[in-house]
Every structure is written in C-alpha cells, then in structure tokens.
Amino acid sequence: MAKNIASVLEIGSSKISILIGSEGTNHTFVIYGKSDVDYSGFSNSEFFEEEKLDDVIGKAIENVELATKLAVKELTVGVPAEFCVSHTKKVNVTFVSRRKLTKDLVQEIYESAFEEIPDYTLVGIQPIYNILDDGKRLIRIKNEKTSKITAFLNIIYIKTSFIKMFNQKLSNLGIVKVNYVCSALTEALYLLCQDELVTNAMLIDIGYLTTSVAVAKGGGLINLISFSLGGGHIMGDLSECLNLNVREAEELKRQIVLSLKPSANDFYEIQSLGKTKQIFTKLANEIVSDRLDMFCACINTCLKESQSDEYMPIYLTGGGISYMKGAKDFLSKKIGHNVGLISPPLAEFNKPHLSSLISLLAYALKDKTKNNYGIVAKDLK
Helix, strand or coil: CCCCEEEEEEECCCEEEEEEEEECCCCCEEEEEEEEEECCCEECCEECCHHHHHHHHHHHHHHHHHHHCCCCCEEEEEECHHHEEEEEEEEEEEEEEEEECCHHHHHHHHHCCCCCCCCEEEEEEEEEEEEECCCCEECCCCCCEEEEEEEEEEEEEEEHHHHHHHHHHHHHCCCCEEEEEEHHHHHHHHHHHCCCCCCCEEEEEECCCCEEEEEEECCEEEEEEEECCCHHHHHHHHHHHHCCCHHHHHHHHHHCECCCCCCCCCEEEEEECCEEEEEEHHHHHHHHHHHHHHHHHHHHHHHHHCCCCCCCCEEEECCCCCCCECHHHHHHHHHCCCEEECCCCCHHHCCHHHHHHHHHHHHHHCCCHHHCCCEECECCC
C-alpha cells in the first residue's frame, strides 16, 4: 500500500464525509475508503445540533476504518467558507544587496503580513504571486536571488471557536494531528489553479444549505464570500408553496427544467401516496427562479467587489443546483457572465458534488512546504 496516504474530513451542510486516499498515476487518486453520514448541518456559522457532531463524526470515522482496515489518527479538515475570513495583503522588502530567497527567508517575509483578528485564528498564508527585482512574477520561489521582493499574499483565518470545538471533538475520537484549511481555497487550487492561474477566476460552490463564492488568482484567493442559501432552500420552497412533503419536493426538484417556456397547461408529474400528482410547470419554475434570484444577488455582490479589466471565467460546482437542468444558464443570464460547470477532472469522480471532497484530498496529499508554496498551520491546540 502507498506510503503517502491522507485522511480528510469534509464538513458539508448536509453530511459529514471522510475520505482516505493516496496519489495514483497521471494525477489520479487511489481511494481506499469513503464514508458519508447525514446530519442537520449549519447555517449562519452555527451548527443546528452541535451536541450530535461527536456521534456523527465518530460514525463516519468508524465506517471508513471498518471498510479500509486503516486507523484514522490524522485528519485534514476542510472548513466551510462561512467559518473563514480571507484577506489579501502586499508586502515589500528591499535588501542591501542581492540575496538568495531561502525557504526560511520567504517564510519570514510572509509571516510579517500576519495581523491578529479578534475571535479568529490564522491557518494559512499563501502567495497570490511574488514579483522580483527583474520584474519576474512567480508563485513558487525556489532559491531565486533578488534585491527586492513584492509579495501579494492571501491570508486565511478560521473562527477560533470552530477550531477549539473540533479540536476537542476530534481529540475525544482519538485523532492526534489535525490540519485545518479553508475548503474554498482547496477547491480553487485544485479545480481552477492547478499549477498557475494567471487571470482571475470565480468559483461558485452551491451546497445543500450554504454557498461560497471565491475569486482566485495565482496561488490564492483575492476574494471570498459565503451565504446561507443552498439547494435545500429550493426544495423547501417547493414543499411549502406546493404543499409537498420532503420526498415529493426532492422528486420535483430533480425534474425542474428552467430553460422551458411552458404553457399554462404544462405540468410535471410526481408520485404521491401511490398516485400521480401533477404540478404546473410554470408555477414550479417560478418558485425556483425566485429563489435563484437571491443567489444571483449575492453572486453579483462578489462580482462588484472583484471588478477587473481582465476576462474572468466563472464556474459552478457543488451538489446544490449543478444537476438542475437550466440552472447554469439561468445564472449566466442573471449575472451577465457565462457560467461553466466544473468538477474534478477524473472519470471516476467527475461529479460536482464531489468537488470539495476530492479537492481536499488533493490538497492533503500535496507537500506544500517542499514547494515553498506558503505557510500552513498544523497541530493547532
């Protein structure tokens, strides 16, 4: 079995997931086990049933350990954007003479950008890019010589209360080492950046109860917002407005085609108590469209904050609305930019709802310090 094995914990808004894997050939992964456990989720940076998290996480760990015969002692935890703050900062350093930018020197320069934020803990500083005295722009620095450096940095913090809570819960479950990372960052690095992202790109991850909108460039994020809206809210609207139970609303949501221009007599059909129930297409589509308008308003806020003369590709991922026919085109029309669908570039995992989990595994398996990519906080107590 491969030596470089990573275990990751994804905190979704409807389920907790554990994945154990290693690097495969040609940028693929070898997956040893995966466990998903449903739970009540979170909203507005608060868990609905915090007291049940121990059991949920414990069950996820137990399931994956039984399936793989591997003991989970270390975890990389993907933290939802609602619990994160992302800042950018420019640091200028000039030397008396040309100096070699060693790993320790670069780390010292990056750490000088740190500023304390009440109630938040620093978990990572990564370069968006660095500019040297010859004008060369680099993300990774490998012992280059220069008389000055301008570092454009992305600094990410996570709520201290979140870290303390999960440190305690994971310690109780036998986890001895934890690395916290912003999930939006891992998705951007894996799905968008790969080796280098020259221009701005936006990634919209819509989940069950929450959405993150991240603008990435180079090796980090230049903007990050989140809001408590997701595919579950669409299902809730259909349930409430059409007097449907949860199963019926979910069945209807899967049938929605927003690109239709229905007549007054068109309808969707769902099964209810062994009978076929007809739902007018126009009414159902209007209910979904009204909720998606709320998503678009929040996305437009991030667009305005990230104004750039550069062309900015925009991508949709996550399981909230990615599978809804016509949703991507609806977003494109409302925000005035073409929106593409993106997911992990691997045949077996090429599904939007797996973007966050696979990106987290890719991040955990990559040795950041070897590449001088940035600073990552580990073993937080």
